[in-house]
Amino acid sequence: MTILIVMLVLSLYRQLVIEQQNQVDKHLAAEMQRYQQLALTVNRRSFAAQIRAADPKTALIAWRNSVDMVGALTFLPENMPQLPETKDFPIFTGGPDKLHILTGGLVITRYGPVLIATRTDHLATLIEKFINAAFWAVAFTLGLTLALGYIFSKAILRRLVEYNRLSEQIEAGHYETRLPVSDSQDEFDMLARQFNLVLDTLEQNLRAVRGVTDNIAHDLRTPLSHLRIGIEQLADKPTNELADASAELLEELDHCLGTFDAMLSLTRIEEGQQTLDLQPVSLQQICQDLFEMAEVIAESRDQVLDISLENDVQINGDKYLLFQALFNLVDNAIKYSPVGASICIKQRGKHIQISDNGPGIIDEDKERVFDRLVRLDPSRHYKGTGLGLSMVKAILSRHKATISLHDNNPGLLVNIHFK
Amino acid sequence: MTKRILLVEDDATTLKYVADGFTAQNYQVDSATDGQEGLTLAKHNQYDLLILDRMLPKLDGLTLLSALRTSGNKTPVLILSALSHVDERVKGLRAGGDDYMTKPFAFAELLVRAEKLVQRNVIEPAATDIEVGGLKMELLTRKVTLDENELMLQPKEFQLLKYLMEHPNQVISRTLLFEAVWDYHFDPRTNVIDVHIAKLRRKFEELGHGELIETVRGAGYRLCKGH
Structure with missing residues (x-):
């Protein structure tokens, strides 16, 4: 969005400012032609008179002949290029806005170089104003975007924070917890619903495992307590009964081990861990x-x-x-x-x-x-x-x-x- | 001649239990507690049998076995494993193991399986008759006599008795008997063996020698030589 605004401003800038500059260039070119013609058609004195009479509002003209300066300036700025090349230069005047910015160049006539320039303060001001306005426009949109984005992400974040909090609750052992699903049916609701489904399955499995664990404990408790009693009594058995007694205990133990084995292989088959031959x-x-x-x-x-x-x-x-x-x-x-x-x-x-x-x-x-x-x-x-x-x-x-x-x-x- | 066994097992209790058992049976037992050590020992010594644990530190039992077989070593191998599953069994046998036992196991059964593997390397003339006490089995004619009296046996009974006669005076577990008679390897959890043995014993009883097949509680059956 900000980029869009920047592009818009840039194109406006091109249209406005460049158009203005083109007009300045055209104006200068017209003046240049006028004075070139003048130099060719009038004598030196009329030329000087024309230059003196030039309206500084249209163009500022200064001619340096062999003796002195004629026209609006008392000197020629140094390093001025020849038109149509132009250069900006400042001049001081006695008026209230002392410093003027001009744009201009030299025309070489048969009477010597003539400086033709025009005030471009307004252009510079325009550019300055424009840049100012553009800056504020961009700054404003940027600020607005950020603010909106912040508010928007805050809303999303609030849901994520909520999810996070609930997950922690689940982790802490509250397996009955579920994520809230709103009516808006957005991606977050889809996520929450899926998450809840996973939780449902997990809770079911957990309950099944608990049931099985209880059953195992119950099923193995009896043979294990038999074993305990048996081993305790073994010490007091007469030697000739020892073999039989321990064989009996072995059978009981084998039964327990058998249950464990069956349990393990059942899980492996159910979970698909065991590859079939x-x-x-x-x-x-x-x-x-x-x-x-x-x-x-x-x-x-x-x-x-x-x-x-x-x-x-x-x-x-x-x-x-x-x-x-x-x-x-x-x-x-x-x-x-x-x-x-x-x-x-x-x-x-x-x-x-x-x-x-x-x-x-x-x-x-x-x-x-x-x-x-x-x-x-x-x-x-x-x-x-x-x-x-x-x-x-x-x-x-x-x-x-x-x-x-x-x-x-x-x-x-x-x-x-x-x- | 004393047979040499290499035992590779990382569980100290099992290692001691098995090593002591074989030593008591006059085997010479070398042991290693990890796969790497086991492989080195197996490569540099001539053993009659290797007993390998399936899960070993440093080098897994099956990898050890593959490495050994790749290097051309043909020593019989018995794999011990805590995983009692057919696929593990298949994997073990494919890697070149010759037999397989799941933990926990009775030493008596391990001994029988080990002896079988050790003897396989010894070339013996194929026996045609087996004799244990007054019991005589002609393998070609499938004729079984006890003190010259002929016993009429069902095929399964014949196979069971043959297995028992090949290991006289030894306790044979139900699992071993099951495998000897049926082509299905699983813990039957059934009294099918007991039923067959009961029928066999009844036939002995008719000749007055029911005591020949002895039930060993918690372990299996034993054919007595005493007679």
């Missing part, structure tokens, strides 16, 4: 392997395990992880179904179904079972980490497969669909 996997082959491994476990509980395969499909996946996930589901079906139940592994193209006729899962719990450390059996009668299904879901979603639980009336039906 991708290879073509036949769903039919994997179901067949599943059946072979699980059959003997089902048998040991007098359960019937069936398998039905149709339309093999090859998918690109991590064979070990997929097997682990599917095995977990079959193992659960066997574990939670009563003695004598029947369990079925069914594969149809990209669809795998694992069904049992056990107790099933009530609707309210069908989503919840995939959460970490959720165990539907409150007595914790069955051995487990409570991470199995979370792991299953994490592995499957890394393979872009979906899993859903349904009623098998009676029992549970698990549907897995690969894309």
Whole structure:
């Protein structure tokens, strides 16, 4: 803006001042011609008379002949150029404004050099006034711009300062704090809204982590306190019982470590930190392997395990992880179904179904079972980490497969669909 | 002949635990606490086995291993790691490791894996029969007899028994047995091994020798030579 003003003023200056200067130059040129003509046409005396009679308001004329000076000046200023070149020079007069500025040059006539000049005080004054005005104009706009900018940035800054203050509050642990969003829908509101969304997600995760931490503490507290008691009693055990007692403690400890391991690998799979070892996997082959491994476990509980395969499909996946996930589901079906139940592994193209006729899962719990450390059996009668299904879901979603639980009336039906 | 093992491990407790274990088994154990030292030792000595920690100061275990393999050193390597994940396992094996164990581990299992790797370097005539006490296994015909009585075994039971017979009197963990029988490497967290062993043991019991397969609580199973 200031630059614009400066440019405007400059162009005005050019138009006004340069125009004035052009007029001075033209005027001088006309006078020069007049005196050149005069020198050629009149005799020396008439020439002198003409010079003496010249009206100082139109032009100031001074002629130096061989004897003295004729005209308005008593001397010729030194180093005056020949017209049309001009030079400014001061003269003193007796009047109230003693110092006059003139612009002029010499004309060489046959009677000698004649100085032709014109007063340019008004021009100088004009320039001075103009520069003065321009200076104030620029200064004014600059001031105005700065003031407006300051007020404007102050308004923005106030919001930033507010954001900053709220962020500090959040940092201090007030995770429920949110940035204010005004109705103006400007960039700041967009920023605030985005920031609030991030905070929402973080707060949710934080709550989940807190829940998990509580669960971990709860889950591991029991085995750890068993261990404590066990180790305390170890010192008093007779030697022949030592081996058995410490083996028992080892089992308990291994269970704790197993939970930690499962937790860590679950996080790595969920967060995508673990790279999958991708290879073509036949769903039919994997179901067949599943059946072979699980059959003997089902048998040991007098359960019937069936398998039905149709339309093999090859998918690109991590064979070990997929097997682990599917095995977990079959193992659960066997574990939670009563003695004598029947369990079925069914594969149809990209669809795998694992069904049992056990107790099933009530609707309210069908989503919840995939959460970490959720165990539907409150007595914790069955051995487990409570991470199995979370792991299953994490592995499957890394393979872009979906899993859903349904009623098998009676029992549970698990549907897995690969894309 | 005494076997030489180089153990590279930065955790002093684990180092002592493993070194003491192998020394007690009449191995000669050299140890290094960082990767650089480990590499220097491995390059200038002839070892029968290297046991490498995955995370090491100065030079990472896998880098050490790659460097060693690039220089043409073919010493069997067993990698120890606190990261119990398949991809780490794959990385380790790709870098030229021969086996992999995750911490924490039972020394008994480490010993079995180590012995397997050490023996791999020794060229033995392929055995066709294995005998442990009164138990006899013909590998070609897959015939198993106990005191001249033939045992009828399922394929998985046969594989399990074979593994146990190859390591008589040693405690074999469920994980090892699992890997011996199935091509899937993961912590099964299941009693599938126990079920198979129970079936196997029942078949022994019918011949009056259920005690041959001993359950070691908190560790695994052991095939007794005593009989």
